Amino acid sequence: MATKTLDDLLGEGVPGRIVLVRSDLNVPLDGSTITDDGRVRAALPTIRRLAEAGARVVVTAHLGRPKGEPDAKYSLAPVAARLGELLGADVPLAADVTGDSARQTVAALADGGVALLENVRFDPRETSKDAGERAAFAAELAALTGSGGAFVSDGFGVVHRKQASVYEVAETLPAYAGGLVLAELEVLSTLTGEPRRPYAVVLGGSKVSDKLAVIEALLPKVDNLLVGGGMCFTFLAAKGHAVGNSLLESDMIDTCKQLLADAGDKLVLPSDVVVADAFSADAATRTVAADAIEDGWMGLDIGPDSVRAFAGALEGAGTTFWNGPMGVFEMAPFAEGTRGVAQAIADSAAFSVVGGGDSAAAVRLLGLPEDGFSHISTGGGASLEYLEGKELPGVAVLEEGVR
Numbered sequence: 001m002a003t004k005t006l007d008d009l010l011g012e013g014v015p016g017r018i019v020l021v022r023s024d025l026n027v028p029l030d031g032s033t034i035t036d037d038g039r040v041r042a043a044l045p046t047i048r049r050l051a052e053a054g055a056r057v058v059v060t061a062h063l064g065r066p067k068g069e070p071d072a073k074y075s076l077a078p079v080a081a082r083l084g085e086l087l088g089a090d091v092p093l094a095a096d097v098t099g100d101s102a103r104q105t106v107a108a109l110a111d112g113g114v115a116l117l118e119n120v121r122f123d124p125r126e127t128s129k130d131a132g133e134r135a136a137f138a139a140e141l142a143a144l145t146g147s148g149g150a151f152v153s154d155g156f157g158v159v160h161r162k163q164a165s166v167y168e169v170a171e172t173l174p175a176y177a178g179g180l181v182l183a184e185l186e187v188l189s190t191l192t193g194e195p196r197r198p199y200a201v202v203l204g205g206s207k208v209s210d211k212l213a214v215i216e217a218l219l220p221k222v223d224n225l226l227v228g229g230g231m232c233f234t235f236l237a238a239k240g241h242a243v244g245n246s247l248l249e250s251d252m253i254d255t256c257k258q259l260l261a262d263a264g265d266k267l268v269l270p271s272d273v274v275v276a277d278a279f280s281a282d283a284a285t286r287t288v289a290a291d292a293i294e295d296g297w298m299g300l301d302i303g304p305d306s307v308r309a310f311a312g313a314l315e316g317a318g319t320t321f322w323n324g325p326m327g328v329f330e331m332a333p334f335a336e337g338t339r340g341v342a343q344a345i346a347d348s349a350a351f352s353v354v355g356g357g358d359s360a361a362a363v364r365l366l367g368l369p370e371d372g373f374s375h376i377s378t379g380g381g382a383s384l385e386y387l388e389g390k391e392l393p394g395v396a397v398l399e400e401g402v403r
């Protein structure tokens, strides 16, 4: 089924029209400082093309996982400022999502102007499990565009989320796929056909329950699955090891036991880990065997033996997909696992894709060569679900005939 694209919308003509763009601007922050603006940069081409064509561009996005109410910690203010710097024009930030401030901000836009709505997850209806609530919120978002409005879905990192600003809004307004979503899907599609073998997948990060669910579907497709980061401790617990204060999803232990049994040698866990007595850059640290984590200690990185083993598997890979840092790379004592694994991927001749906000940020923040990777994707969970063969709701809803 055909999907209308940004080019189609530009062909129809946009001057004076209000176009709602869903971007993924979920950037890593240190206080109010953006530590990596990769997602803002990736969102620019679509926003710029619309603005240059004379549209009034209203960008909607989330930041982090606030609890469905305004929370200054998750304000998009730093993102509006950065977007303005990169565009070379002021980007006003509405103080709410669909309220008076949003309406006034949109009304004040001139042709070619760009505005940002406040964090869309400040409204509980964005992520509600109730489709009716999401539809009501999407209708409010759509109403901001008046007559002649359109929606461009460009937030690849969120197309796996059935959320109001991604899904229901595309059912409400004439909807178009943005350039970033199309480009990401094109690269990822090369991994789903006949990937060059061996095909290695490296998983880490902290969104453990989300990503454990993906492993079952990925196992039959890959030759090696290397698991580090916050993910590995539920597996270590499933093997009967103590994990101290490490990240643990206790209700997934049985799932992990089953996965270990099914996976055999394919699934590789770290043999050693860097543990700390606190979640802090100046905590006391030790490197211990993965089956010897003591009470009161938490695993915050994979150890050097594990890096060597993972690197060995990655060296000869034909295709590599990596999502999720191997440790808390934002703190120097826990960055070496991520650095070592990323370097091994960059050094190998494999077709390599790294996906995820933090994984892509890690590549840049740790100073690794970006050209060592065939593709750096803005979406981690979205890429994984695509590779798993799952339908991405935010993409499916754009297909004509679905609406």
Ligand SMILES: Nc1ncnc2c1ncn2[C@@H]1O[C@H](COP(=O)(O)OP(=O)(O)O)[C@@H](O)[C@H]1O
Residues within 6 Å of the ligand: 204, 205, 206, 207, 208, 228, 229, 230, 231, 247, 299, 300, 301, 323, 324, 325, 326, 327, 328, 329, 330, 355, 356, 357, 358, 359, 360, 379, 380, 381
């Ligand atoms: N052992 C660990 N314990 C706690 N957090 C971890 C651990 N390893 C990695 N992390 C954290 O995981 C976060 C990234 O996870 P995630 O969002 O799943 O990755 P991505 O954004 O690349 O998809 C990073 O902020 C990193 O500090």
Ligand SMILES: O=C(OP(=O)(O)O)[C@H](O)COP(=O)(O)O
Residues within 6 Å of the ligand: 024, 026, 064, 065, 157, 158, 161, 207, 355, 356, 357, 358, 378, 379, 380, 381, 382
């Ligand atoms: O950071 C994101 O995903 P990722 O960590 O899987 O790359 C996206 O912005 C989606 O965020 P969410 O996982 O809170 O829905």
